Amino acid sequence: MTDPVPLTGEPLALDLVNTRPAGADLIATVDGLAAWLALEGDRVPEPETPAAADLAPVHAVREHAAVAVEHARRGGRPPGAALDGLAEAQRLAPAIKRLSWDGTALVATAERPGRYGVRLAAHLAEAAAVLLADPAIGRVRDCEADGCTLLFLPAHPRRRWCSAARCGNRERVARYYARRK
Numbered sequence: 001m002t003d004p005v006p007l008t009g010e011p012l013a014l015d016l017v018n019t020r021p022a023g024a025d026l027i028a029t030v031d032g033l034a035a036w037l038a039l040e041g042d043r044v045p046e047p048e049t050p051a052a053a054d055l056a057p058v059h060a061v062r063e064h065a066a067v068a069v070e071h072a073r074r075g076g077r078p079p080g081a082a083l084d085g086l087a088e089a090q091r092l093a094p095a096i097k098r099l100s101w102d103g104t105a106l107v108a109t110a111e112r113p114g115r116y117g118v119r120l121a122a123h124l125a126e127a128a129a130v131l132l133a134d135p136a137i138g139r140v141r142d143c144e145a146d147g148c149t150l151l152f153l154p155a156h157p158r159r160r161w162c163s164a165a166r167c168g169n170r171e172r173v174a175r176y177y178a179r180r181k
């Protein structure tokens, strides 16, 4: 199953990994990446129109995050290359707190150097690092629907689908017809 609309609303690092559902890559192109960034809204740094050169660093972080999550969610030690990749992406654009005056008070915003793709990759790698070090990583599951590879972090232990609208309903209908045969 492929769905052209990315699943969002999970921890940012899972949303990133989920942009590559079975057989598809929803952020393979600049337009795809821009659409995903728009869906993520203020969870990603000051959205800019991405350029072709911005794709590679984001794809690299996604690959490292996917590998690390697959190991960590099963209680295993992720390959060093994946962890090094996440560290390197952050090293290329480390964040500082930039203070600005909004007229009445100081406001701190994260500021990173470099071109957009490198800053975005650093932000996503940091989100992955936070998730991977969180004990909640052990609760990350994959969707039970046939052919769906999306990952989610259930707030409720009985959640079985990446989303009810996407897979839950489809599976319920399939089971209903299977029972009637």
Ligand SMILES: [Zn+2]
Residues within 6 Å of the ligand: 143, 144, 145, 148, 149, 150, 161, 162, 163, 166, 167
């Ligand atoms: Zn699903």
